Amino acid sequence: MSSQPILSVRNLERRYGAFIGCTDISFDVWPGEVVAIVGESGSGKTTLLNCISGRMERSAGTVCYRMRDGRFPDLGDLSEAERRFLARTDWGFVHQNPADGLRMRVSAGANVGERLMAVGERHYGNIRRTATDWLERVEIAAARIDDQPVAFSGGMRQRLQIARNLVTHPRLIFMDEPTGGLDVSVQARVLDLLRMLVADLGLAVVIVTHDLAVARLLSQRMIVMKSGRIVEQGLTDRVLDDPRHPYTQLLVASIPES
Amino acid sequence: MTRAHALPAYNFAYLDEQTKRMIRRVILKAIAIPGYQVPFASREMPMPYGWGTGGVQVTAAVLGPHDVLKVIDQGADDTTNAVSIRAFFAQVAGVATTTKTTQATIIQTRHRLPETPLQAGQTVVYQVPIPEPLRFLEPRETETRVMHGLEEYGLIHVKLYEDIAQHGHIATTYAYPVKVEGRYVMDPSPIPKFDNPKMHRSPALQLFGSGREKRIYALPPFTDVVSLDFEDHPFQVQTFKAHCALCDAGGVYLDEVVTDDHGGRMFVCSDTDYCETRRTEGHRGTGLPSDREDAGREDAR
Amino acid sequence: MYVAVKGGEAAIANAHRLMADRRRGDRAVPALTLEQITGQLSLAVDRVMAEGSLHDPDLAAMAVRQARGDLIEAIFLLRAYRTTLPRFGHARPIDTGAMRLERRVSATFKDIPGGQLLGPTFDYTHRLIDPAMAGDEPVEEGLRRQREADAAAPRVTDILDDQGLIEPDVFSDDEPADLTREPTEYPVGRDLRLQALARGDEGFLLALGYSTQRGYGRTHPFVGEIRIGTVDIEVEVPELGFAITIGSVRVTECQMVSQFKGSADTPPRFTRGYGLVFGQSERKAMAMSLVDRALRADEFDEQRLAPAQDEEFVLEHCDNVMATGFVEHLKLPHYVDFQAELDLLRTLRAEQEQATADDHDTLSEAAE
Numbered sequence: 001m002s003s004q005p006i007l008s009v010r011n012l013e014r015r016y017g018a019f020i021g022c023t024d025i026s027f028d029v030w031p032g033e034v035v036a037i038v039g040e041s042g043s044g045k046t047t048l049l050n051c052i053s054g055r056m057e058r059s060a061g062t063v064c065y066r067m068r069d070g071r072f073p074d075l076g077d078l079s080e081a082e083r084r085f086l087a088r089t090d091w092g093f094v095h096q097n098p099a100d101g102l103r104m105r106v107s108a109g110a111n112v113g114e115r116l117m118a119v120g121e122r123h124y125g126n127i128r129r130t131a132t133d134w135l136e137r138v139e140i141a142a143a144r145i146d147d148q149p150v151a152f153s154g155g156m157r158q159r160l161q162i163a164r165n166l167v168t169h170p171r172l173i174f175m176d177e178p179t180g181g182l183d184v185s186v187q188a189r190v191l192d193l194l195r196m197l198v199a200d201l202g203l204a205v206v207i208v209t210h211d212l213a214v215a216r217l218l219s220q221r222m223i224v225m226k227s228g229r230i231v232e233q234g235l236t237d238r239v240l241d242d243p244r245h246p247y248t249q250l251l252v253a254s255i256p257e258s
Numbered sequence: 259m260t261r262a263h264a265l266p267a268y269n270f271a272y273l274d275e276q277t278k279r280m281i282r283r284v285i286l287k288a289i290a291i292p293g294y295q296v297p298f299a300s301r302e303m304p305m306p307y308g309w310g311t312g313g314v315q316v317t318a319a320v321l322g323p324h325d326v327l328k329v330i331d332q333g334a335d336d337t338t339n340a341v342s343i344r345a346f347f348a349q350v351a352g353v354a355t356t357t358k359t360t361q362a363t364i365i366q367t368r369h370r371l372p373e374t375p376l377q378a379g380q381t382v383v384y385q386v387p388i389p390e391p392l393r394f395l396e397p398r399e400t401e402t403r404v405m406h407g408l409e410e411y412g413l414i415h416v417k418l419y420e421d422i423a424q425h426g427h428i429a430t431t432y433a434y435p436v437k438v439e440g441r442y443v444m445d446p447s448p449i450p451k452f453d454n455p456k457m458h459r460s461p462a463l464q465l466f467g468s469g470r471e472k473r474i475y476a477l478p479p480f481t482d483v484v485s486l487d488f489e490d491h492p493f494q495v496q497t498f499k500a501h502c503a504l505c506d507a508g509g510v511y512l513d514e515v516v517t518d519d520h521g522g523r524m525f526v527c528s529d530t531d532y533c534e535t536r537r538t539e540g541h542r543g544t545g546l547p548s549d550r551e552d553a554g555r556e557d558a559r
Numbered sequence: 560m561y562v563a564v565k566g567g568e569a570a571i572a573n574a575h576r577l578m579a580d581r582r583r584g585d586r587a588v589p590a591l592t593l594e595q596i597t598g599q600l601s602l603a604v605d606r607v608m609a610e611g612s613l614h615d616p617d618l619a620a621m622a623v624r625q626a627r628g629d630l631i632e633a634i635f636l637l638r639a640y641r642t643t644l645p646r647f648g649h650a651r652p653i654d655t656g657a658m659r660l661e662r663r664v665s666a667t668f669k670d671i672p673g674g675q676l677l678g679p680t681f682d683y684t685h686r687l688i689d690p691a692m693a694g695d696e697p698v699e700e701g702l703r704r705q706r707e708a709d710a711a712a713p714r715v716t717d718i719l720d721d722q723g724l725i726e727p728d729v730f731s732d733d734e735p736a737d738l739t740r741e742p743t744e745y746p747v748g749r750d751l752r753l754q755a756l757a758r759g760d761e762g763f764l765l766a767l768g769y770s771t772q773r774g775y776g777r778t779h780p781f782v783g784e785i786r787i788g789t790v791d792i793e794v795e796v797p798e799l800g801f802a803i804t805i806g807s808v809r810v811t812e813c814q815m816v817s818q819f820k821g822s823a824d825t826p827p828r829f830t831r832g833y834g835l836v837f838g839q840s841e842r843k844a845m846a847m848s849l850v851d852r853a854l855r856a857d858e859f860d861e862q863r864l865a866p867a868q869d870e871e872f873v874l875e876h877c878d879n880v881m882a883t884g885f886v887e888h889l890k891l892p893h894y895v896d897f898q899a900e901l902d903l904l905r906t907l908r909a910e911q912e913q914a915t916a917d918d919h920d921t922l923s924e925a926a927e
Contacts, residue, residue, distance in 0.1 A: 268643065299740050306884030345571075399745055429907075450895055
């Protein structure tokens with residue numbers, strides 16, 4: 001792991017009028033590291049994810065990102081063009097509902113190829129080869145390349161969304177409950193795939209989940225949120241095996257031993 | 259009993275001078291940023307939206323008393339809407355009109371460019387129904403304007419990719435999107451892609467007006483206009499096996515004419531001026547009887 | 560033998576001559592006068608003025624007659640004339656509180672200062688076709704009540720506002736937006752939205768307003784008040800330094816008292832949907848007020864999910880002159896584009912035929 005963080009969040013706050021979405025949030029993400037943000041619904045974890053991924057305006061605080069050239073600007077200081085470019089090259093965003101991250105009426109091949117075309121790839125054969133390759137990596141049969149996601153199962157759609165995000169070799173992926181909408185039997189396969197890809201590609205990941213099992217399986221570090229604030233953060237194993245904050249203890253106690 | 263209503267009197271070329279000045283300023287901006295769609299306060303015109311109100315406003319704004327106007331629709335000077343628009347300007351501006359491409363200073367067109375190459379000093383005014391090349395991929399104006407601003411054109415290649423994946427070809431045959439001066443993706447109006455190469459580095463000034471969508475855009479003379487494609491699926495124009503049945507022209511855009519109800523058909527030039535000029539020059543197609551001159555273009559009635 | 564059909568000026572002239580002939584109909588029957596149209600088809604004239612956005616009953620009546628009763632065509636005629644008129648400036652906001660009332664109803668309060676006034680309405684008529692309409696029977700004069708000079712009839716929303724129960728009307732003397740003079744850029748202000756809705760197609764707005772009632776963007780509407788009557792038009796004359804009355808127009812106003820909202824800073828209060836149209840048209844004013852309120856979703860942090868809440872969708876499609884032009888332009892020749900599609904279709908079919916034939920060959924080889 002590099003000695004410099006890829007993402008650095010300081011004193012982040014998001015308010016909705018008088019209501020606090022999240023506040024007093026500070027943490028770092030290092031290259032190749034998976035950080036899980038856990039908490040129950042309403043704890044502010046999705047608001048936090050949207051703020052740090054530039055999908056939502058923040059009310060206060062800084063979010064700095066390490067560019068490929070080593071610069072470390074606050075995302076708010078980048079132009080919209082730069083932010084959108086980052087979002088479609090260096091970053092990925094995996095939505096809980098694949099329909100939010102896919103073009104449902106466009107073939108699987110074009111879904112994967114879109115980012116390539118967006119950065120200037122103009123060779124149909126190459127795009128198709130790369131798309132085929134990525135479909136295979138996420139265990140979708142190459143023969144389905146011309147089918148639309150509407151014809152796919154939930155698990156396949158989620159794997160397609162992952163491929164669509166990874167095709168430009170991003171360095172940082174945001175995930176919002178990536179297995180939340182899937183049947184339990186399907187979840188395990190998607191999680192395995194995610195774990196493998198993250199390790200292979202050395203991705204940094206910020207994943208939001210209410211499921212501590214997902215956090216344990218994927219993440220090295222964990223942030224526990226309650227009522228818009230961080231109540232505890234640390235190495236995942238430590239937090240889960242030796243929770244210090246009473247709220248974390250409650251959370252951990254509420255899941256069955258596996 | 260009759261009521262005394264002052265009958266409206268109209269300014270030269272219908273629009274008032276303030277409106278014309280506004281449109282000219284928009285045109286100048288459009289020329290300065292080739293391919294960029296400039297919003298303008300489109301006026302309500304005495305012809306329906308979708309029938310050339312954008313083109314008519316642009317023509318009205320650039321028309322001077324000494325201009326010679328040609329109006330074509332589907333390449334022809336004698337289609338009803340072309341006749342109607344030509345008559346409109348003859349009435350409200352009293353300008354000379356012509357069907358000869360070479361004699362016109364302003365050519366307003368719907369769906370075609372003339373076969374005869376355009377010259378420096380000529381202005382082509384295109385009627386545009388939907389100016390936004392990304393509209394059918396992204397219905398929101400707020401979003402497409404950002405996409406143009408940030409040059410985010412991946413989506414339009416997604417469409418071309420899908421065509422090839424489904425049909426083995428890029429299945430866009432008209433209104434084929436182009437990139438202007440390496441910057442803006444532009445809708446060339448619903449001309450057949452056959453005409454796209456004629457826009458590239460044309461010595462004429464090309465203006466595009468969309469009244470209903472309130473946009474004007476432009477290609478100054480000698481602008482680079484490149485049809486979008488893939489390296490391994492390059493842009494190709496339509497080719498016709500047949501020659502024109504009236505004037506024997508090849509390599510031109512042809513209209514298919516159904517001649518009877520059991521499959522009989524023939525192909526004739528869609529550009530009526532080009533066809534007539536060739537016939538005056540003595541070219542004869544296979545569809546013309548040898549004994550009667552020009553019988554094929556007489557009135558049907 | 561192929562004979563090309565030329566569209567030609569003669570064909571157009573003949574078509575228009577035939578249309579004029581049909582418009583006039585049986586010459587033994589007297590032609591319609593403008594007085595008959597403005598007097599006896601006055602709601603048609605009102606609609607043409609409202610959606611034509613020009614208040615001129617005589618011109619509107621001429622347009623109705625010229626359009627053979629096709630109201631969208633008549634609206635189009637009026638619009639095309641309106642566009643050539645010079646624009647002098649804008650009037651001061653009309654004071655509907657000082658309206659000379661012809662009709663006024665409220666669904667929120669049984670008794671209101673100034674009272675309810677049914678006026679000339681179709682409401683509570685039984686929709687039975689009246690045989691009298693086939694002839695010209697004498698019709699009684701309407702009854703009129705003398706109003707006391709000081710009988711105030713304050714707007715119901717003002718009464719609610721006095722108690723802070725509804726969001727206030729914010730007075731503004733700013734020049735209102737004008738979509739006929741400036742290109743529209745989204746998002747737009749409420750002034751421009753209201754202008755677009757006031758010019759918008761009655762049927763389209765009716766359907767959208769109806770959709771909000773059926774759950775596609777609910778606004779919990781109550782008719783605070785509908786009032787119809789005449790109001791003065793005042794124009795500020797810079798040389799004089801005060802406003803002068805240049806005339807009066809009949810308008811229909813609908814104030815829809817809608818879903819209450821509150822925030823940390825303000826206690827909950829009702830919100831408004833507003834409708835105002837030239838002439839007498841309750842249906843249009845009510846539909847407009849429903850759609851106006853639905854379009855204010857962002858102001859009140861409401862989720863925008865329904866068509867009636869989608870500003871770009873509503874404003875881009877509510878204008879019937881634009882809509883009819885673009886729908887009807889499909890009958891213009893498209894042979895050049897169609898030829899291009901035909902050509903591609905034939906190519907694709909030929910390729911598929913070839914591919915099937917190849918498959919067949921391979922299969923028969925395999926079978927051998």
